[in-house]
Amino acid sequence: MKETILRLLKERSPEYVSGEEICKCLNVTRTAIWKHMQTLRECGYEIEAKPRVGYALTCIPDRLYPEEILDGLSTRFLGRKIYYFDTLSTTNDKAKELARLGAPEGTLVVTEEQAGGKGRLGRRWFTPKYKGILFSLILCPPVMPPEANQATMLAAVAVASAIKKETGIKAGIKWPNDLLVESKKICGILTELSAEMERINYLVAGIGINVNQDVIDFPEELRESAASLKNELKRKIDRVKLIQTTLAEFERWYGIWLEQGFAPVLARWKELSVSLNCPVRISTLNHSWDGWAEDVDGDGALLLRLPGGELKRVISGEVSLRLS
Amino acid sequence: MKETILRLLKERSPEYVSGEEICKCLNVTRTAIWKHMQTLRECGYEIEAKPRVGYALTCIPDRLYPEEILDGLSTRFLGRKIYYFDTLSTTNDKAKELARLGAPEGTLVVTEEQAGGKGRLGRRWFTPKYKGILFSLILCPPVMPPEANQATMLAAVAVASAIKKETGIKAGIKWPNDLLVESKKICGILTELSAEMERINYLVAGIGINVNQDVIDFPEELRESAASLKNELKRKIDRVKLIQTTLAEFERWYGIWLEQGFAPVLARWKELSVSLNCPVRISTLNHSWDGWAEDVDGDGALLLRLPGGELKRVISGEVSLRLS
Numbered sequence: 001m002k003e004t005i006l007r008l009l010k011e012r013s014p015e016y017v018s019g020e021e022i023c024k025c026l027n028v029t030r031t032a033i034w035k036h037m038q039t040l041r042e043c044g045y046e047i048e049a050k051p052r053v054g055y056a057l058t059c060i061p062d063r064l065y066p067e068e069i070l071d072g073l074s075t076r077f078l079g080r081k082i083y084y085f086d087t088l089s090t091t092n093d094k095a096k097e098l099a100r101l102g103a104p105e106g107t108l109v110v111t112e113e114q115a116g117g118k119g120r121l122g123r124r125w126f127t128p129k130y131k132g133i134l135f136s137l138i139l140c141p142p143v144m145p146p147e148a149n150q151a152t153m154l155a156a157v158a159v160a161s162a163i164k165k166e167t168g169i170k171a172g173i174k175w176p177n178d179l180l181v182e183s184k185k186i187c188g189i190l191t192e193l194s195a196e197m198e199r200i201n202y203l204v205a206g207i208g209i210n211v212n213q214d215v216i217d218f219p220e221e222l223r224e225s226a227a228s229l230k231n232e233l234k235r236k237i238d239r240v241k242l243i244q245t246t247l248a249e250f251e252r253w254y255g256i257w258l259e260q261g262f263a264p265v266l267a268r269w270k271e272l273s274v275s276l277n278c279p280v281r282i283s284t285l286n287h288s289w290d291g292w293a294e295d296v297d298g299d300g301a302l303l304l305r306l307p308g309g310e311l312k313r314v315i316s317g318e319v320s321l322r323l324s
Numbered sequence: 325m326k327e328t329i330l331r332l333l334k335e336r337s338p339e340y341v342s343g344e345e346i347c348k349c350l351n352v353t354r355t356a357i358w359k360h361m362q363t364l365r366e367c368g369y370e371i372e373a374k375p376r377v378g379y380a381l382t383c384i385p386d387r388l389y390p391e392e393i394l395d396g397l398s399t400r401f402l403g404r405k406i407y408y409f410d411t412l413s414t415t416n417d418k419a420k421e422l423a424r425l426g427a428p429e430g431t432l433v434v435t436e437e438q439a440g441g442k443g444r445l446g447r448r449w450f451t452p453k454y455k456g457i458l459f460s461l462i463l464c465p466p467v468m469p470p471e472a473n474q475a476t477m478l479a480a481v482a483v484a485s486a487i488k489k490e491t492g493i494k495a496g497i498k499w500p501n502d503l504l505v506e507s508k509k510i511c512g513i514l515t516e517l518s519a520e521m522e523r524i525n526y527l528v529a530g531i532g533i534n535v536n537q538d539v540i541d542f543p544e545e546l547r548e549s550a551a552s553l554k555n556e557l558k559r560k561i562d563r564v565k566l567i568q569t570t571l572a573e574f575e576r577w578y579g580i581w582l583e584q585g586f587a588p589v590l591a592r593w594k595e596l597s598v599s600l601n602c603p604v605r606i607s608t609l610n611h612s613w614d615g616w617a618e619d620v621d622g623d624g625a626l627l628l629r630l631p632g633g634e635l636k637r638v639i640s641g642e643v644s645l646r647l648s
């Protein structure tokens with residue numbers, strides 16, 4: 001109902017739609033219409049009402065409401081079922097809960113703010129309200145658990161591709177799954193898996209994109225290392241359009257993966273990579289290695305050429321790019 | 325309190341313990357003692373009460389109660405925290421729920437009956453009440469997700485070892501994770517995993533052992549393919565002692581795995597295997613291959629030598645042993 005009224009108002013905006021027409025269209029009373037208008041206003045939609053003329057939509061709020069995401073979404077299954085929360089502990093936790101309860105593949109969980117946002121290895125991930133895009137997708141790829149990592153790499157490719165399409169900005173992939181703009185982090189990806197040994201129950205791909213943050217929105221210690229699209233472009237980004245394009249790109253690459261295998265995804269990942277064919281330092285909790293980032297294999301492991309000539313396969317760790 | 329009374333009664337059994345002594349020992353009233361005796365009787369403990377003499381424990385019920393499992397358990401951390409259910413959908417589901425809520429490593433979930441018992445790939449797994457041992461362990465091994473499969477193989481080794489110690493029966497391992505006695509299934513293992521790409525959140529090892537079933541307890545279509553320890557030995561097995569030994573063997577092999585790596589576990593697994601170095605047929609949903617089961621690699625994949633000489637790496641499938 002709310003969605004239908006909204007669509008009607010949007011189609012005619014900035015013109016007025018008469019109350020009578022809405023009543024006829026939806027087969028409800030004037031009082032019901034008035035109540036729905038109130039609800040929409042509470043959601044941040046600005047709606048003018050003129051006696052004996054009708055209602056006109058004058059402003060759409062900057063929110064990732066399901067109605068907004070669905071309006072113009074080109075995907076077949078990804079993001080067709082949306083759970084929206086004004087605030088949430090983390091979208092990954094909620095998505096895992098929904099997946100356990102049987103939410104179908106493609107389900108999107110989106111929020112404006114995360115109280116417990118985290119990145120890889122339990123690190124904090126903070127985004128001021130309404131400034132970023134924070135979402136998780138439930139996927140059930142018909143691959144074996146060891147191949148789940150390919151979905152993370154696919155996510156990086158899809159987001160980079162969407163950012164390029166929407167803003168023109170070329171984001172590079174830093175192994176294993178960060179997106180950088182001018183060496184600063186613009187997107188983080190955290191994939192989680194529920195699996196038996198021989199099949200994936202479900203996979204949750206959590207994605208956080210820095211969109212409309214100003215420098216001042218980042219904690220002081222991150223200002224050197226965090227980027228936002230707004231900061232790069234010096235203009236505000238339409239978050240709804242960006243998430244729509246991200247979903248479309250994700251679905252496109254997901255289809256390529258399942259139909260053609262991982263090779264084309266990996267090839268694109270390598271093209272977008274900024275931490276390959278360069279000298280890097282890999283740090284783990286206890287060790288660090290300097291070497292030449294030579295390649296990435298099909299499981300997403302980094303192949304590091306050590307100074308002695310040995311090729312080391314690195315599964316986990318933090319990469320820093322070194323000046324050669 | 326219940327546990328303390330039980331221990332006191334067990335220590336003196338078949339002698340009587342005076343109500344006065346129990347009151348002193350626990351610093352409670354006679355009425356409180358009487359209530360606890362009632363509770364114990366409701367749990368199936370047979371307790372005789374003689375006026376002016378006291379209480380005597382005459383029979384312990386055949387139940388996997390935490391008090392019974394803990395009484396004589398030799399492990400350091402495995403099974404020290406126990407959740408017991410008379411009936412449950414599945415111990416794996418409950419263990420996953422508890423793990424999400426922060427249950428520590430080593431937590432044991434045990435039940436007398438599963439309403440939704442399942443084996444690998446969603447197959448049904450049925451056990452009549454009080455006849456089997458059905459449990460799940462929560463583990464957080466500090467290994468990478470692709471190595472989680474090693475825990476499944478370790479579980480098979482541990483259960484086979486416990487069965488041997490308790491009953492003298494040599495159970496063989498059928499790839500990937502069934503235990504057989506005389507070609508009939510005596511134990512199934514279903515491991516499930518929650519993981520990020522670079523670390524395991526938790527792993528749940530679900531184990532079902534056929535213990536005191538009679539032939540008639542199995543559905544007709546399974547009578548040719550299912551075994552029970554009672555049927556083999558022609559005597560009832562002490563389920564409490566068997567689960568205690570299984571926990572002890574599991575903890576011992578878990579320690580070996582984390583300290584010495586997977587090699588010793590794999591070596592033992594191969595010794596116990598009945599589906600290696602023999603002609604087998606591997607069946608999946610869509611295909612089947614005949615070949616020679618040559619080896620198993622460190623990830624648990626079966627290496628199948630095809631008639632043409634090619635070595636095929638099989639991750640999932642059903643093995644049937646062929647007569648050569």
